[in-house]
Amino acid sequence: MDTTLAKIKTIKEKNEAILQASDYFVNADVFSASSIASVDTDGDNKADFYSVTATQEEISASEIELDDDIDGDGILDTEDTLPYFNNTNN
Numbered sequence: 464m465d466t467t468l469a470k471i472k473t474i475k476e477k478n479e480a481i482l483q484a485s486d487y488f489v490n491a492d493v494f495s496a497s498s499i500a501s502v503d504t505d506g507d508n509k510a511d512f513y514s515v516t517a518t519q520e521e522i523s524a525s526e527i528e529l530d531d532d533i534d535g536d537g538i539l540d541t542e543d544t545l546p547y548f549n550n551t552n553n
């Protein structure tokens with residue numbers, strides 16, 4: 464299997480990958496004009512999730528939609544065993 468995940472061989476490499484993912488989520492600000500969402504993993508202008516501080520009124524007033532395929536690989540999150548890993552972009 465020739466995938467990015469297969470390249471992670473050691474605990475150190477796994478921990479570094481987790482750290483990189485954590486940094487991405489903490490520092491993402493894709494929807495800079497809004498405070499209700501900040502992460503869009505596949506870049507399709509649909510948010511991975513809404514902020515825990517976002518109210519339903521703010522979400523309803525916003526044009527930001529939730530993404531049902533976070534990694535953009537064509538497999539819906541409800542079916543995707545790795546919803547944050549697009550295995551088609553190697």
Ligand SMILES: [Ca+2]
Pocket residue numbers: 503504505506507508509510511530532533
């Ligand atoms: Ca998206």
Ligand SMILES: [Ca+2]
Pocket residue numbers: 532533534535536537538539540543545546
């Ligand atoms: Ca997917």
